[in-house]
Amino acid sequence: MSDPKQAIMDQVRQQAALSNARALIEKVNEHCFERCVPKPGSSLSSAETTCYTHCMEKYMASWNTVSRQYLGHVQQGVQGQAAFGAF
Amino acid sequence: MDSSITLGGSPGADLTKLSDREKQELQQFVVNESQKARIQQSIHSLTDICFRKCITAKMSSGKLDRTEEPCMQNCVDRFMDANMTVLRQLEQMRTQM
Secondary structure, X not given: OOOHHHHHHHHHHHHHHHHHHHHHHHHHHHHHHXXXXXXXXXXXXXXXXXXXXXXXXXXXXXXXXXXXXXXXXHXXXXXXXXXXXXX | XXXXXXXXXXXXXXXXXOOHHHHHHHHHHHHHXXXXXXXXXXXXXXXXXXXXXXXXXXXXXXXXXXXXXXXXHHHHHHHXXXXXXXXXXXXXXXXXX
């Protein structure tokens, strides 16, 4: 018999992870399409694909840097943090 | 953007059969997860903004070079300073009304 509490917790965590991944992919596509495919042709050139790969890696590196910096502030308990959540 | 946490009805998860303590644990869990989701959302927004400001050159590599990395860090710090300024100013405007 499965633990209903655990099932709910797992489901919530799963949804949160999915939501996070979706947001990340959406942003990567938005930025990298803008940067790497200025004039859409009949196919993606190898230069465009390489640019896309670099851009994606750069975006994830940026996400990690921002995450580290932001969590540093959160842990210090910056005042007005609750208001920032309304951003 | 979808940042809400929904408790779906998974088959076999009968919430009424949970003890009071389990219900409380679940409530605390949801509060924690909601806060985590809000933080994730903020990080996404900040990354969006700071990427546009700091990554201006061509995509020659997948790493942040020695100007881009500090720029991202400064961007976060300055944004939070700016946010504090807004709140302080709002408070000032509120008391002057």
